[in-house]
Amino acid sequence: MLEAKALASHYGRIPALKGIDLAVREGELVALVGANGAGKTTLLRALSGVQPVSAGCVLFDGEDITRASPHWRVRRGIVQVPEGRQVFGPLSVEDNLLLGGYTRKRAEGARGLERVYAMFPMLRDKRREAAGTLSGGQQQMLAMGRALMAQPRLLLLDEPSMGLAPRLVEEVFETVHALKSAGTTIFLVDQNARAALAIADRAYVLETGTIVHAGTGAELLASKQVQAAYLGL
Amino acid sequence: MSAQFLQFLLAGLTVGAIYALVALGFSIIYNASQVINFAQGEFVMIGGMCTVWLANAGWPLPAAIAAAVLVAAAVGLALEKLAVEPARGASVVTLIIITIGASILLRGLATIVWDKNIHPLKAFSGEAPIQLGGATLLPQSLWVLGVTVVIVLLLSWFFGRTLLGKALLATSHNRLAAQLVGINVRHVLLASFGLSAALGAVAGILVAPITFTAWDVGVMLGLKGFAAAILGGMGSGPGAVLGGLVLGIVEAMGAGYVSSAYKDAIAFVIILAVLFFLPSGLLGRRSSDRV
Ligand SMILES: Nc1ncnc2c1ncn2[C@@H]1O[C@H](COP(=O)(O)OP(=O)(O)OP(=O)(O)O)[C@@H](O)[C@H]1O
Ligand SMILES: [Mg+2]
Numbered sequence: 073m074l075e076a077k078a079l080a081s082h083y084g085r086i087p088a089l090k091g092i093d094l095a096v097r098e099g100e101l102v103a104l105v106g107a108n109g110a111g112k113t114t115l116l117r118a119l120s121g122v123q124p125v126s127a128g129c130v131l132f133d134g135e136d137i138t139r140a141s142p143h144w145r146v147r148r149g150i151v152q153v154p155e156g157r158q159v160f161g162p163l164s165v166e167d168n169l170l171l172g173g174y175t176r177k178r179a180e181g182a183r184g185l186e187r188v189y190a191m192f193p194m195l196r197d198k199r200r201e202a203a204g205t206l207s208g209g210q211q212q213m214l215a216m217g218r219a220l221m222a223q224p225r226l227l228l229l230d231e232p233s234m235g236l237a238p239r240l241v242e243e244v245f246e247t248v249h250a251l252k253s254a255g256t257t258i259f260l261v262d263q264n265a266r267a268a269l270a271i272a273d274r275a276y277v278l279e280t281g282t283i284v285h286a287g288t289g290a291e292l293l294a295s296k297q298v299q300a301a302y303l304g305l
Numbered sequence: 306m307s308a309q310f311l312q313f314l315l316a317g318l319t320v321g322a323i324y325a326l327v328a329l330g331f332s333i334i335y336n337a338s339q340v341i342n343f344a345q346g347e348f349v350m351i352g353g354m355c356t357v358w359l360a361n362a363g364w365p366l367p368a369a370i371a372a373a374v375l376v377a378a379a380v381g382l383a384l385e386k387l388a389v390e391p392a393r394g395a396s397v398v399t400l401i402i403i404t405i406g407a408s409i410l411l412r413g414l415a416t417i418v419w420d421k422n423i424h425p426l427k428a429f430s431g432e433a434p435i436q437l438g439g440a441t442l443l444p445q446s447l448w449v450l451g452v453t454v455v456i457v458l459l460l461s462w463f464f465g466r467t468l469l470g471k472a473l474l475a476t477s478h479n480r481l482a483a484q485l486v487g488i489n490v491r492h493v494l495l496a497s498f499g500l501s502a503a504l505g506a507v508a509g510i511l512v513a514p515i516t517f518t519a520w521d522v523g524v525m526l527g528l529k530g531f532a533a534a535i536l537g538g539m540g541s542g543p544g545a546v547l548g549g550l551v552l553g554i555v556e557a558m559g560a561g562y563v564s565s566a567y568k569d570a571i572a573f574v575i576i577l578a579v580l581f582f583l584p585s586g587l588l589g590r591r592s593s594d595r596v
Binding site for chain 1: 468471472474475478479481482483484485486487488489
């Protein structure tokens with residue numbers, strides 16, 4: 073479904089991605105793990121079209137979308153939950169969700185709203201409140217709900233469990249799992265490498281802008297090198 | 306309330322409403338781009354001058370007004386497309402300088418397309434003063450106040466009730482997140498220039514029968530609108546309206562009770578005072594709540 077070929081990106085003259093090759097197939101949950109500053113966020117942003125690509129290409133359903141605008145990608149179903157949640161703080165919870173469906177028809181937005189409220193009942197209770205007043209965990213649910221409003225075919229998740237209490241982390245991973253079971257293709261970045269690898273079909277390990285390991289989630293969990301570097305064993 | 310006080314108050318509200326419209330234009334563009342558009346006053350000038358020109362060419366006033374608003378909006382779109390958009394990625398200071406350059410260019414063009422004379426415009430519905438508690442009110446003042454109220458209501462409906470309006474707000478709050486939900490932020494920028502230009506033009510048309518219009522009226526009205534926007538809090542819609550009205554009333558009272566020689570100085574004193582003592586203005590968002 074999604075393929076990156078020799079993808080490179082720079083901040084000024086400093087390289088952040090140095091030729092990334094990866095693939096995410098329809099229906100898969102693929103995880104990306106790596107230390108702070110490895111380039112995970114940069115990669116997701118490049119896939120969403122909000123980070124300039126200096127070399128290589130991105131294919132979606134076999135079509136070259138390297139130069140496509142961010143909004144075009146959302147319309148096609150590539151939707152991201154960004155790092156740090158990035159909710160529209162002064163706007164209400166419901167407005168945040170409705171804006172999530174900005175690229176969809178109005179009627180679909182109304183249906184999407186019902187689906188998201190069914191999934192996160194807390195958001196329905198808080199729907200009139202300003203998004204900025206929600207707790208970190210609630211904002212994460214909102215950010216997920218907002219992305220779901222766009223009816224993603226490929227959901228890019230950037231550190232959805234960052235800064236959350238353990239119970240909420242568990243909830244986030246359960247949600248991710250449920251989305252996958254419902255047929256959404258997911259590309260998941262998380263600091264919590266063990267949990268991410270455990271639910272992933274396949275995974276990549278990123279180190280300073282380069283993919284250094286790839287395999288099934290189970291293989292990487294069992295790998296000595298990955299254990300030493302990312303699982304603290 | 307003395308009749309004299311009421312008279313000054315009415316004069317202040319009228320001119321304050323004009324400042325409010327110009328200030329709203331500043332705020333809308335600022336929200337979309339962090340740019341203070343110093344060509345905002347030129348939209349005011351284009352609105353007034355274009356209406357006068359078309360009315361003199363025999364157009365009925367309503368048609369001339371509608372066309373002038375459209376012309377100004379088109380100039381606003383062109384300004385964004387031709388001057389701001391190509392400089393995408395440039396610093397905000399660079400963009401501000403570009404708008405200053407554009408304002409000089411637009412004034413120059415106005416002297417070529419039109420002329421350097423001062424032009425009157427017929428009041429929309431006569432000149433017969435209306436008596437009100439001992440004070441007099443020109444019918445044109447009612448037009449100014451009425452149209453401003455309607456525009457403020459329309460804007461609050463647009464930003465509060467429509468998805469497009471909310472998309473504009475969302476983009477000003479978090480550009481990255483706006484892109485990630487699929488908002489075309491370049492269209493947002495374009496729309497905000499078009500809308501601001503139209504608002505400026507309306508202000509210029511409404512005020513022309515009271516103060517006359519000329520190729521250079523945009524300089525002072527632009528500065529007053531800027532002062533009003535700063536006073537209310539740059540980027541705040543209600544702040545722009547409040548700032549405009551307060552500035553208009555303070556100016557009118559100052560001119561009436563002290564001396565009209567200081568009228569224009571008041572705006573500059575307000576700009577300086579706000580920047581020193583209240584940098585985010587009366588209703589602006591405090592920097593702390595933009596974490
Ligand atoms: N806006 C920026 N300007 C310059 N350099 C940047 C910028 N953003 C990130 N970088 C650098 O690019 C590299 C990759 O950053 P990125 O945010 O993609 O890493 P990450 O893997 O997401 O890290 P984290 O786990 O902290 O989220 C880092 O060295 C970082 O310092
Ligand atoms: Mg990151």
